[in-house]
Amino acid sequence: MRVEGFYYPRQFDILHIGFIQKSREDVDALYKRLSTDGWEVQAPRDTHGAWCFYFKAKGGYFIEVTTLTPVRPTEAYQGNLQ
Numbered sequence: 001m002r003v004e005g006f007y008y009p010r011q012f013d014i015l016h017i018g019f020i021q022k023s024r025e026d027v028d029a030l031y032k033r034l035s036t037d038g039w040e041v042q043a044p045r046d047t048h049g050a051w052c053f054y055f056k057a058k059g060g061y062f063i064e065v066t067t068l069t070p071v072r073p074t075e076a077y078q079g080n081l082q
Contacts, residue, residue: 016054016062023067024051030065 021027027044031053034041041055044065052066 016064018064018066020066020068027051027053027065027067 050069
């Protein structure tokens with residue numbers, strides 16, 4: 001599945017690892033470090049109410065680095081899996 005220029009697994013909400021950061025500045029710092037170290041990372045952006053970015057780690061794992069995301073009861077991980 002492709003969303004906003006990035007390829008995700010079909011069940012992306014289930015198949016990724018997330019690291020919550022305290023602030024946008026912390027997310028930006030991690031992005032800069034990973035980019036400098038040669039990782040292919042998308043630039044941080046506002047997504048689902050948080051400041052975050054994604055990248056694919058070795059072994060094919062999708063990684064999310066994000067600020068705290070507000071949880072809405074209509075989201076899939078709240079029991080509305082289809």
